[in-house]
Amino acid sequence: MTDLFKVSRRDFVRAGVAGAGGLVIGFRIHDLVAEPESAASFQPNAFLRIDQDGAVTIWFPKTEMGQGIKTALPMLVAEELGVAWDQVTVVQAPGDVRQFGSQGTGGSRSIRTTFEPLRKAGATGRVMLVQAAAQRLGVSIETLRVQSGHVIHGPTSRRIPFGDLVDDAASLDPPADPPLTDPDDFTILGTPVARVDTPEKVDGSAVYGIDARVDGMRYATVVHPPVFGGRATAVDSAGALEVPGVDEVVELATGVAVVAATTWAAFKGAQALEVTWGDAGYREGSDAVEEKLARLAAVPGAPARSDGDVEGALAGSAQRVDAVYHVPYLAHATMEPMNCTAHVEARQCRIWVPTQSPQGVIREAERITGLSPDRIEVHLTYLGGGFGRRSSMDFVTEAITISKAVGGPVKMLWTREEDTRQGQYRPCTVNTFAGGLDQAGRPTAWRNRIAGPSILANKGRRLRNGVDPSSVEGAANIPYKISNIQVEFAKADIPVPLHWWRSVGSSQNAFITESFIDELAHAAGADPYQYRRSLLDGSPRHLGVLDVAAERAGWGGALPPGRARGIAVAFSFGTYVAQVAEISLDAGGFPWVRRVVCAVDCGQIVNPNTIEAQMQSGIVFGLSAALFGQITLDSGRVQQGNFHDYPVVRMKQAPAVEVHIVRSREAPGGIGEPGTPPIAPAVTNALFALTGIRVRRLPIRAALTASTPSGGR
Amino acid sequence: MAEVTLNVNGRDYTIDVLPDTPLLWAIRDNIGLTGTKYGCGIAQCGACTVHVDGQAVRSCVLPVTAVAGKIIATIEGLSDDRSHPVQRAWIAEDVPQCGYCQSGQIMSAVALLAREPDPSDEDIDAAMAGNICRCGTYQRIRRAIHRAARED
Numbered sequence: 001m002t003d004l005f006k007v008s009r010r011d012f013v014r015a016g017v018a019g020a021g022g023l024v025i026g027f028r029i030h031d032l033v034a035e036p037e038s039a040a041s042f043q044p045n046a047f048l049r050i051d052q053d054g055a056v057t058i059w060f061p062k063t064e065m066g067q068g069i070k071t072a073l074p075m076l077v078a079e080e081l082g083v084a085w086d087q088v089t090v091v092q093a094p095g096d097v098r099q100f101g102s103q104g105t106g107g108s109r110s111i112r113t114t115f116e117p118l119r120k121a122g123a124t125g126r127v128m129l130v131q132a133a134a135q136r137l138g139v140s141i142e143t144l145r146v147q148s149g150h151v152i153h154g155p156t157s158r159r160i161p162f163g164d165l166v167d168d169a170a171s172l173d174p175p176a177d178p179p180l181t182d183p184d185d186f187t188i189l190g191t192p193v194a195r196v197d198t199p200e201k202v203d204g205s206a207v208y209g210i211d212a213r214v215d216g217m218r219y220a221t222v223v224h225p226p227v228f229g230g231r232a233t234a235v236d237s238a239g240a241l242e243v244p245g246v247d248e249v250v251e252l253a254t255g256v257a258v259v260a261a262t263t264w265a266a267f268k269g270a271q272a273l274e275v276t277w278g279d280a281g282y283r284e285g286s287d288a289v290e291e292k293l294a295r296l297a298a299v300p301g302a303p304a305r306s307d308g309d310v311e312g313a314l315a316g317s318a319q320r321v322d323a324v325y326h327v328p329y330l331a332h333a334t335m336e337p338m339n340c341t342a343h344v345e346a347r348q349c350r351i352w353v354p355t356q357s358p359q360g361v362i363r364e365a366e367r368i369t370g371l372s373p374d375r376i377e378v379h380l381t382y383l384g385g386g387f388g389r390r391s392s393m394d395f396v397t398e399a400i401t402i403s404k405a406v407g408g409p410v411k412m413l414w415t416r417e418e419d420t421r422q423g424q425y426r427p428c429t430v431n432t433f434a435g436g437l438d439q440a441g442r443p444t445a446w447r448n449r450i451a452g453p454s455i456l457a458n459k460g461r462r463l464r465n466g467v468d469p470s471s472v473e474g475a476a477n478i479p480y481k482i483s484n485i486q487v488e489f490a491k492a493d494i495p496v497p498l499h500w501w502r503s504v505g506s507s508q509n510a511f512i513t514e515s516f517i518d519e520l521a522h523a524a525g526a527d528p529y530q531y532r533r534s535l536l537d538g539s540p541r542h543l544g545v546l547d548v549a550a551e552r553a554g555w556g557g558a559l560p561p562g563r564a565r566g567i568a569v570a571f572s573f574g575t576y577v578a579q580v581a582e583i584s585l586d587a588g589g590f591p592w593v594r595r596v597v598c599a600v601d602c603g604q605i606v607n608p609n610t611i612e613a614q615m616q617s618g619i620v621f622g623l624s625a626a627l628f629g630q631i632t633l634d635s636g637r638v639q640q641g642n643f644h645d646y647p648v649v650r651m652k653q654a655p656a657v658e659v660h661i662v663r664s665r666e667a668p669g670g671i672g673e674p675g676t677p678p679i680a681p682a683v684t685n686a687l688f689a690l691t692g693i694r695v696r697r698l699p700i701r702a703a704l705t706a707s708t709p710s711g712g713r
Numbered sequence: 714m715a716e717v718t719l720n721v722n723g724r725d726y727t728i729d730v731l732p733d734t735p736l737l738w739a740i741r742d743n744i745g746l747t748g749t750k751y752g753c754g755i756a757q758c759g760a761c762t763v764h765v766d767g768q769a770v771r772s773c774v775l776p777v778t779a780v781a782g783k784i785i786a787t788i789e790g791l792s793d794d795r796s797h798p799v800q801r802a803w804i805a806e807d808v809p810q811c812g813y814c815q816s817g818q819i820m821s822a823v824a825l826l827a828r829e830p831d832p833s834d835e836d837i838d839a840a841m842a843g844n845i846c847r848c849g850t851y852q853r854i855r856r857a858i859h860r861a862a863r864e865d
Contacts, residue, residue, distance in 0.1 A: 202808075204746070204816050262730070337752070644757050650844075650851075652838035
C-alpha cells in the first residue's frame with residue numbers, strides 16, 4: 001500500500017504499474033476552498049486501483065461522518081469505469097498532506113469537488129482498458145464497449161475481463177481528456193444505492209475514534225477552566241492520585257489532564273482534582289451579550305449588500321414593518337464526545353482520530369512534537385458525528401500534548417459535560433429588520449442588520465470591509481426581487497470560542513429572513529407561499545423547489561382542526577431546499593411537527609438514497625436547534641452540560657419527512673448541510689398560522705415561555 | 714478494587730475493577746467489546762444500551778457489582794453474521810448515518826420486539842424515547858422496527 005502512495009505526478013491524472021500488478025490511477029481533487037499548502041502541491045491525493053482479478057479499490061482522503069460519502073465516491077468511479085458499482089471498494093486513506101493535499105471534510109464540499117475528478121479517473125481507466133483490448137484483438141476501439149467489468153467486442157460478442165487487461169493498459173499513456181458519459185446514459189449515478197458502511201454499523205464492528213486501541217495505551221480525560229480564557233493557578237492532585245488506577249496528572253495550557261488505567265478511573269480522578277482557577281477569563285452573562293448585540297444591531301453596520309436606496313424607500317413606503325430577531329449560541333453535540341488517541345515517541349508520532357481536518361492534525365503534531373510530517377502517522381477513524389465540530393483542533397492538541405508528557409500512548413476522551421462546555425459554538429446574533437411595502441403590499445425596502453461575534457475574527461483573522469461572509473450568508477443573498485435592499489453586519493468582540501456549525505450562517509439567517517418575508521406577506525394580507533412566488537422571478541431554482549414543496553404538501557388544502565402549515569425556502573452550499581412543515585400543538589401547547597415536505601434541487605444527483613437521508617437528517621438537526629437548542633452563559637460559565645439541559649429531538653418529536661428531488665442537469669450541490677436552514681422558519685411560520693404567535697427568538701421553547709398569546713417576542 | 718465475574722454474550726469474564734465502575738466501561742475497557750458506546754454518562758442518550766436478563770438498560774449508570782451473575786448481552790452478541798432480524802431490518806432500511814448511536818438503538822429495538830412482537834408507533838415512541846440520534850435517523854429506525862416485526 002505504501003508503494004501506491006509514492007505514485008506522484010504533476011498532471012491531473014497519470015497511470016502506472018502498481019507494485020502488486022494492476023493499473024493505478026492517481027488523481028487530484030481540486031477543492032473549491034483551497035488551503036494554502038494545496039496550492040503549492042501537485043501531489044495526487046487519492047488513488048484508484050484495478051487489480052488483476054478485476055477488483056477496483058479507491059483510497060479516499062475524506063472522512064465519513066454519516067454523510068454517505070464513502071458510498072457516493074465509488075459510484076462516481078464505477079459509473080465511468082464501466083464496472084458494476086459493488087465491484088468497487090473504498091479504503092480510508094491515512095492523513096497525509098504530501099500525498100493527498102487538502103483532506104478537509106466539511107462545507108458540503110466532497111461531491112462538489114470530486115464529481116468530475118473521480119468520474120475522469122474512472123473514465124481514464126475505461127479508455128486505457130479499451131485501448132489495451134483493441135490492441136490485443138486487433139480491432140478498432142469504436143467496435144468496443146465496456147460493461148460490468150468487461151470490454152466487449154460488438155461484432156463478435158467477445159468479452160475480456162478488466163483484470164486480464166490491466167497489465168497491458170498500465171503501459172499505455174493515459175488520455176489527456178477522457179470523454180465522460182452522457183448523464184442520460186448513467187446507470188449507477190442517480191440510482192438509490194445502499195450505504196457501504198451500513199453492515200459494520202449494525203454489529204458494533206465499525207471503529208470510531210473512541211474505539212481506537214493501541215498496545216500499552218492508557219486513558220485520559222481533561223478538566224477545563226469554568227470560563228473561557230481561565231487558567232489554573234494551583235492544582236492539588238492528591239485526591240486524584242488516590243483513585244486506584246490513576247497514574248498521573250498533567251497540567252496543560254487549556255486545563256488539567258488525568259491519566260489512568262481505565263476511562264472510569266480517569267473520570268473519577270478528574271472529579272477528585274482540586275483546581276484553583278484564577279481570575280482570568282471572560283465573565284459576562286448572556287444578558288450582557290444580548291445587550292451588546294442589541295446596541296450594535298440598532299445602528300448601521302458594515303454593508304454586505306446595498307441595492308438602491310433603502311432609507312429613501314422606507315421613508316416613502318405605504319406600510320413599514322419592523323422586527324428584532326434573536327438566535328442563540330449552539331453546541332454541536334455530536335453523539336461521540338471529542339476524543340483523540342496519540343502516541344508520541346522520540347522519532348515518530350502516531351495518531352488515531354475522528355477528524356474533519358487530517359491536515360490540521362498533522363500540523364498540530366508537527367508543532368507540538370517538532371517531528372517532520374513523514375514521521376507523523378494519522379489514522380482516520382469513522383466519526384460519531386461531525387457537524388463542523390471535528391474540524392477543530394482543541395481536543396487533538398490536548399491528546400498529543402498529554403502523550404508527549406507521559407511518554408506513552410494515551411486515549412484522551414472528554415466527558416459529555418466537557419464536550420458541551422468546551423464550546424466552539426455557533427454564534428449568537430441579534431438582528432433588526434425594517435421592511436417597506438407599497439400600496440399593493442409589494443415590498444419596496446428590506447433592511448437587515450446582523451450583529452454578532454464573527455467566526456473568522458474569533459479565529460484571529462481580519463475581516464474584509466468589516467464583514468464576515470459566513471455571518472451574512474443566507475441573508476445578503478436573499479433571492480427576493482426587492483428594489484432596495486441593505487444588509488449590514490456589525491462584529492461584536494466576545495471571547496467565546498466559535499466554530500462552523502452545520503449550515504453555518506444559513507442556520508440562523510434562513511430563520512430570520514424567511515420569518516421576516518412571512519411577516520411582510522401577512523402585513524400585505526397575502527398568502528405566504530404566493531407572496532414568495534411573486535418575488536422569485538429571476539430565481540427559477542428557488543421557485544422550482546418552492547412549487548414542488550407547496551404542491552406535494554397540499555398547500556392551501558384543508559387540514560384537520562388544530563393543524564397548520566408553514567413554508568420556507570433557502571439556498572446554501574450550492575443547493576436549493578424548500579420545506580413545508582405541518583404542525584399541531586401537544587398537550588402542553590408546544591409545537592409538534594407532524595410532517596415535513598421537503599423539495600431539494602442539488603443539481604445532478606449521485607445517490608438519491610443519501611439525499612433523502614441527509615434531508616431527513618438536516619431537518620431533525622435543525623429542528624432540535626429550533627425547538628430546544630441554546631447555550632447560555634452565567635458569569636461566563638456555560639449553563640448547559642448534557643442532554644437533560646441541552647435537549648435534542650427524540651423519536652416522538654421527529655416528523656415524518658417526505659423528500660422530493662427536483663431532477664436537474666446543473667452542477668452538483670452539497671447535501672450534508674442544506675436540509676437544515678429552512679426547517680426553523682417553516683415551523684415558526686406554521687406556528688404563526690396556527691396561533692398568531694410570531695416567534696422572533698430561538699429556541700421556540702424559550703420564546704414561548706417569554707411570550708403571551710397576543711404577540712410574539 | 715474488586716474482582717467481578719460478568720457473563721457477557723454467553724462467556725464469563727473475570728475482571729478487576731473499581732467497584733463502582735459502570736458496566737459500560739467494564740465492557741469497553743476491560744473486556745474489549747467496543748460496539749457499546751459512551752454518549753452522556755447519565756442515562757440520557759441510550760448509546761450505551763445493553764441487555765441485562767433480557768431488559769434494555771443503560772450500562773453507563775449501572776455498576777458492575779449490580780450485574781455480576783446476570784446475563785448480559787451486547788450488540789456483538791446479537792449474531793455472528795448480522796443475521797438477527799433487527800440487524801437485517803436495519804440493513805434493509807439502510808438506517809445508520811454516522812452510526813454511533815445505532816448499537817444502542819438496535820438493542821432497545823430488540824428488547825421492544827421481544828416483549829411486543831408487533832409494536833404500534835406509540836409503542837415505538839415509548840420504547841425508543843431513551844435513545845438519541847443526532848443524525849436524525851428516527852424515521853428509518855421506525856420503519857426498520859416495523860419491518861423486523863413483519864418479517865420475523
